[in-house]
Amino acid sequence: MANPSANSDPVTLEDVARRVGVSARTVRRALDGGRVAAWDCTARREEAIRRAAEELGYVYRPNAAARTMTTGRFNSVSLLMSTRAGQGLLIQEMLDGICDELEEWNLHLSLIRLPDRQLTDADSLPKVFREGMTDGLLIDYFNEIPAGMEAAMNSLDIPTVWINSQHPADCAYFADAGAARRAVEEMIKAGHRRILYADFSNPAGQTPRHYTGTERRRGYEQAMTAAGLKPLILQENVPHLNRVAFARDWLCQHRQSLPTAAFCYHISSAISLREGARDAGLRLPDDLQVACFADRIPDLAYAEIPAMVNPWHDLGRAAARLLLAKIAAPGTHPAPVILPFTWVNADRLRPPANARKAARPAHATL
Amino acid sequence: MANPSANSDPVTLEDVARRVGVSARTVRRALDGGRVAAWDCTARREEAIRRAAEELGYVYRPNAAARTMTTGRFNSVSLLMSTRAGQGLLIQEMLDGICDELEEWNLHLSLIRLPDRQLTDADSLPKVFREGMTDGLLIDYFNEIPAGMEAAMNSLDIPTVWINSQHPADCAYFADAGAARRAVEEMIKAGHRRILYADFSNPAGQTPRHYTGTERRRGYEQAMTAAGLKPLILQENVPHLNRVAFARDWLCQHRQSLPTAAFCYHISSAISLREGARDAGLRLPDDLQVACFADRIPDLAYAEIPAMVNPWHDLGRAAARLLLAKIAAPGTHPAPVILPFTWVNADRLRPPANARKAARPAHATL
DNA sequence: ATGAAAGCGCTAACAA
DNA sequence: TTGTTAGCGCTTTCAT
Numbered sequence: 112m113a114n115p116s117a118n119s120d121p122v123t124l125e126d127v128a129r130r131v132g133v134s135a136r137t138v139r140r141a142l143d144g145g146r147v148a149a150w151d152c153t154a155r156r157e158e159a160i161r162r163a164a165e166e167l168g169y170v171y172r173p174n175a176a177a178r179t180m181t182t183g184r185f186n187s188v189s190l191l192m193s194t195r196a197g198q199g200l201l202i203q204e205m206l207d208g209i210c211d212e213l214e215e216w217n218l219h220l221s222l223i224r225l226p227d228r229q230l231t232d233a234d235s236l237p238k239v240f241r242e243g244m245t246d247g248l249l250i251d252y253f254n255e256i257p258a259g260m261e262a263a264m265n266s267l268d269i270p271t272v273w274i275n276s277q278h279p280a281d282c283a284y285f286a287d288a289g290a291a292r293r294a295v296e297e298m299i300k301a302g303h304r305r306i307l308y309a310d311f312s313n314p315a316g317q318t319p320r321h322y323t324g325t326e327r328r329r330g331y332e333q334a335m336t337a338a339g340l341k342p343l344i345l346q347e348n349v350p351h352l353n354r355v356a357f358a359r360d361w362l363c364q365h366r367q368s369l370p371t372a373a374f375c376y377h378i379s380s381a382i383s384l385r386e387g388a389r390d391a392g393l394r395l396p397d398d399l400q401v402a403c404f405a406d407r408i409p410d411l412a413y414a415e416i417p418a419m420v421n422p423w424h425d426l427g428r429a430a431a432r433l434l435l436a437k438i439a440a441p442g443t444h445p446a447p448v449i450l451p452f453t454w455v456n457a458d459r460l461r462p463p464a465n466a467r468k469a470a471r472p473a474h475a476t477l
Numbered sequence: 478m479a480n481p482s483a484n485s486d487p488v489t490l491e492d493v494a495r496r497v498g499v500s501a502r503t504v505r506r507a508l509d510g511g512r513v514a515a516w517d518c519t520a521r522r523e524e525a526i527r528r529a530a531e532e533l534g535y536v537y538r539p540n541a542a543a544r545t546m547t548t549g550r551f552n553s554v555s556l557l558m559s560t561r562a563g564q565g566l567l568i569q570e571m572l573d574g575i576c577d578e579l580e581e582w583n584l585h586l587s588l589i590r591l592p593d594r595q596l597t598d599a600d601s602l603p604k605v606f607r608e609g610m611t612d613g614l615l616i617d618y619f620n621e622i623p624a625g626m627e628a629a630m631n632s633l634d635i636p637t638v639w640i641n642s643q644h645p646a647d648c649a650y651f652a653d654a655g656a657a658r659r660a661v662e663e664m665i666k667a668g669h670r671r672i673l674y675a676d677f678s679n680p681a682g683q684t685p686r687h688y689t690g691t692e693r694r695r696g697y698e699q700a701m702t703a704a705g706l707k708p709l710i711l712q713e714n715v716p717h718l719n720r721v722a723f724a725r726d727w728l729c730q731h732r733q734s735l736p737t738a739a740f741c742y743h744i745s746s747a748i749s750l751r752e753g754a755r756d757a758g759l760r761l762p763d764d765l766q767v768a769c770f771a772d773r774i775p776d777l778a779y780a781e782i783p784a785m786v787n788p789w790h791d792l793g794r795a796a797a798r799l800l801l802a803k804i805a806a807p808g809t810h811p812a813p814v815i816l817p818f819t820w821v822n823a824d825r826l827r828p829p830a831n832a833r834k835a836a837r838p839a840h841a842t843l
Numbered sequence: 844a845t846g847a848a849a850g851c852g853c854t855a856a857c858a859a
Numbered sequence: 860t861t862g863t864t865a866g867c868g869c870t871t872t873c874a875t
Binding site: 489490491501502505539540542543544545546547548 | 851852853854855
């Protein structure tokens with residue numbers, strides 16, 4: 112096997128053309144457009160071409176490199192990430208969503224990781240993408256976006272879409288505030304009045320790294336205020352290994368007027384809170400009904416609680432679709448796509464224990 | 478901007494050559510090989526070439542498509558997955574590892590998802606990879622590998638490496654049995670005698686979907702047997718929402734001789750077990766010391782317990798390195814690479830409560 | 844409607 | 860050592 116190429120089967124248009132006795136151009140057209148006209152003779156020839164192509168194993172898989180050379184299109188888009196860890200998220204469901212959408216357009220997906228220095232350098236970027244052979248960029252970078260990166264991306268003449276990040280246009284992200292409000296409304300509807308908001312990931316004073324830190328809390332506050340309830344917020348960036356103790360201590364200190372429910376920034380906060388609550392002697396869910404945000408349904412295996420789950424698959428699809436639209440119509444700037452969450456395990460949402468106790472006799476009379 | 482191409486800056490070798498007044502081939506060589514000889518005149522010209530290239534913004538980023546056309550190499554490898562969900566795993570750390578290794582060789586990473594039907598069809602695969610423009614395949618498919626897929630992959634004349642899957646050669650996976658044995662040995666060393674193995678993901682009777690289901694249990698059994706202890710196994714595929722109750726009930730039924738510790742197949746089993754234990758009235762970790770396997774360090778935020786963590790980054794790197802070796806030396810079949818786990822939160826591993834009680838007076842006398 | 848020819852940017856092979 | 864030539868497989872343009 113002297114051929115170093117990956118294809119053991121380099122059937123070219125030319126090969127097919129020779130076999131049938133027509134030009135490559137004709138083969139291309141036959142394979143491409145389908146029929147040519149009602150001209151009987153043509154139709155038959157076309158049939159012959161198609162058959163020959165199939166026999167030789169051509170089946171419309173043109174050499175992508177050759178095609179790129181003439182068209183200037185790569186038929187591929189890239190997911191752009193930072194080499195710095197934690198700046199973006201790579202969720203399997205999201206990639207599935209992206210791939211699902213791209214597949215329908217016969218586009219490939221590549222992964223590109225660049226150091227922050229490069230991501231903010233408008234001069235070197237085009238060269239990277241020339242080598243990277245990509246028609247568009249899905250930007251998976253939403254934490255602490257470096258100064259200059261947005262400008263550098265906008266100066267590119269290749270279409271870009273931001274994933275999970277709020278921008279004036281060209282982006283897709285989640286409707287966190289609305290989801291938080293909805294969840295807390297459900298808890299209120301279930302009869303809870305003292306509802307805690309717990310976030311052990313984001314520091315108290317400063318702006319959170321990601322918009323979710325602000326939005327989720329805001330949604331909680333909206334729901335509480337709208338219902339005439341007083342927000343009760345426990346927000347602090349606590350190291351993982353201290354969270355359970357932190358939660359336990361807080362609950363012990365507030366033993367006089369404990370919340371009957373808590374809505375958490377993330378399931379990791381929820382788990383810690385639940386463990387801390389149990390250590391503080393509370394019974395779950397009787398004494399404390401916990402709900403939270405969660406990235407994925409499987410994560411909920413960690414705790415059987417009501418949760419707002421990120422529709423990552425939808426996000427991937429939406430972002431890819433946005434990018435395809437921009438590729439098809441260069442220069443346009445579609446409005447942001449904002450995706451609603453999925454509310455799961457709703458049946459695990461129970462009223463507060465005292466309300467249940469009060470209600471029980473009524474049921475007993477049935 | 479009439480140019481539909483992604484590069485706004487199509488500087489070619491030719492352009493550089495014209496500027497300096499040499500041939501494209503010479504430019505290529507100057508940029509490529511560095512110096513030519515001690516011939517003074519040449520050295521100067523070379524310098525000029527390099528400067529011209531830089532001024533024009535060429536900086537050794539040749540048009541990848543053109544290069545592919547002549548060399549037959551794509552300078553890209555692909556991560557191959559099934560469109561069927563759950564057959565492979567896409568862990569961010571693993572992708573980072575792959576990218577880190579590929580970067581050093583200036584190779585790109587593409588994602589390819591194919592339906593099982595295609596993955597088992599040795600005829601259509603080469604065409605796919607011809608279009609996909611890939612020099613090698615990292616196969617991320619380890620659950621219920623379809624019959625014929627292994628043969629189809631082997632029949633490809635493009636190098637392949639299996640990720641997280643046991644094969645005679647050309648694969649990288651984790652040393653699960655050894656890790657389980659090691660963890661249980663540590664628990665025994667800490668003084669535990671009745672150690673439970675809990676797995677709520679894999680069914681009791683049949684062979685687990687993935688090798689870890691077998692290997693982890695085997696490692697546990699080895700450690701127990703070697704220490705003269707009797708294995709105590711609780712293995713059953715329980716739906717997520719029933720796991721806590723399942724664990725609680727089991728513990729209640731075995732109240733007479735409860736284990737003092739448990740080693741779990743996965744952190745999700747561990748969490749459920751802990752919740753169940755608390756519901757059964759046990760105090761943690763005094764009454765039950767739980768340890769487990771975990772995919773990622775952040776997952777351990779869910780429970781502050783000792784764990785064997787998969788070195789996903791290492792796996793990605795190892796698999797990529799293996800693939801690069803195969804690309805460099807086609808036809809070779811390197812032996813499997815087996816990666817050791819990381820043992821974390823070891824300081825959370827406590828002796829059984831009665832041992833602690835017995836030990837306490839001794840400490841008090843200090 | 845079809846064929847012929849040019850050329851995309853690069854590198855391999857050869858000639859000088 | 861350097862320059863020239865040819866050609867990768869495809870699409871586009873132009874002539875038929």
